[in-house]
Amino acid sequence: MTTGAPRKEKPTVRPMRLASATAVLGFVSTLFLLSPGAAQVKVPPDFTFPQGKDSPGVVTFSHEFHKGKVEKCTGCHTKVFKMKKGQTGELTMAKMKAGELCGACHNGKTEVGGKVVFAADDKANCEKCHKK
Numbered sequence: 001m002t003t004g005a006p007r008k009e010k011p012t013v014r015p016m017r018l019a020s021a022t023a024v025l026g027f028v029s030t031l032f033l034l035s036p037g038a039a040q041v042k043v044p045p046d047f048t049f050p051q052g053k054d055s056p057g058v059v060t061f062s063h064e065f066h067k068g069k070v071e072k073c074t075g076c077h078t079k080v081f082k083m084k085k086g087q088t089g090e091l092t093m094a095k096m097k098a099g100e101l102c103g104a105c106h107n108g109k110t111e112v113g114g115k116v117v118f119a120a121d122d123k124a125n126c127e128k129c130h131k132k
């Protein structure tokens with residue numbers, strides 16, 4: 001009977017503490033969810049490059065395929081390629097022959113997973129990248 005008074009007080013205090021605690025928890029968990037999320041950027045779908053002069057055919061780049069071969073994103077990003085389409089600049093065979101761009105691996109020398117990657121400047125391989 002007499003315990004009625006203290007009981008009444010408690011509920012007015014509790015919801016306020018709960019509300020602010022929930023707000024803080026919500027904020028903190030959002031931070032935790034965002035940081036690992038940023039480290040695992042989604043792999044973009046296959047895309048084609050705009051064709052340069054005399055390009056023998058459209059080149060499609062597959063992240064899905066390369067992901068299975070080149071273990072880390074840092075194998076290409078951002079030393080070899082910018083992480084935004086079109087930002088790396090013009091892709092030319094001259095640069096590839098000089099060991100840049102696709103030619104950083106596709107040079108007939110670099111080994112990935114114990115296998116020599118096919119060379120970009122070998123006539124037998126043009127069609128592996130350029131499709132009519």
Ligand code: HEC
Pocket residue numbers: 040041042043044061063066067070072073074075076077081082083084085086087088089
């Ligand atoms: C074998 C090389 C290679 C690897 C490995 C690679 N990428 Fe890329 N990525 C590219 C190229 C090439 C581009 C396009 C660059 C350009 O056009 O300037 C690109 C572009 C991107 C873009 C921008 C797409 C857009 O629409 O603007 C994202 C995002 C990206 N890569 C994420 C990743 C992630 C995540 C990984 C690791 C799982 C990864 N890449 C591994 C070559 C690679």
Ligand code: HEC
Pocket residue numbers: 049050051052053054055056057058059091092093094102106119120121122123124125126127128129130
């Ligand atoms: C590893 C992939 C790859 C291989 C193999 C490759 N290319 Fe390319 N090439 C590209 C990409 C990517 C571009 C840029 C997009 C475009 O212009 O179609 C390009 C662009 C070109 C261009 C236009 C720009 C420039 O450099 O003048 C020509 C011409 C060309 N390639 C010829 C060839 C020939 C000939 C072969 C075979 C000896 C070959 N490519 C093999 C990826 C490749």
Ligand code: HEC
Pocket residue numbers: 059060061065066069070075076080101102103104105106112115116117118128129
């Ligand atoms: C970090 C290394 C690396 C870079 C850079 C790279 N590749 Fe590759 N690529 C590989 C490896 C490894 C393979 C599989 C081994 C092989 O086929 O010789 C491969 C295979 C391929 C294949 C064959 C796919 C198939 O279906 O058999 C194509 C096409 C290709 N790459 C295109 C490109 C183009 C276009 C670029 C540049 C925009 C590029 N690669 C840049 C490592 C790389």
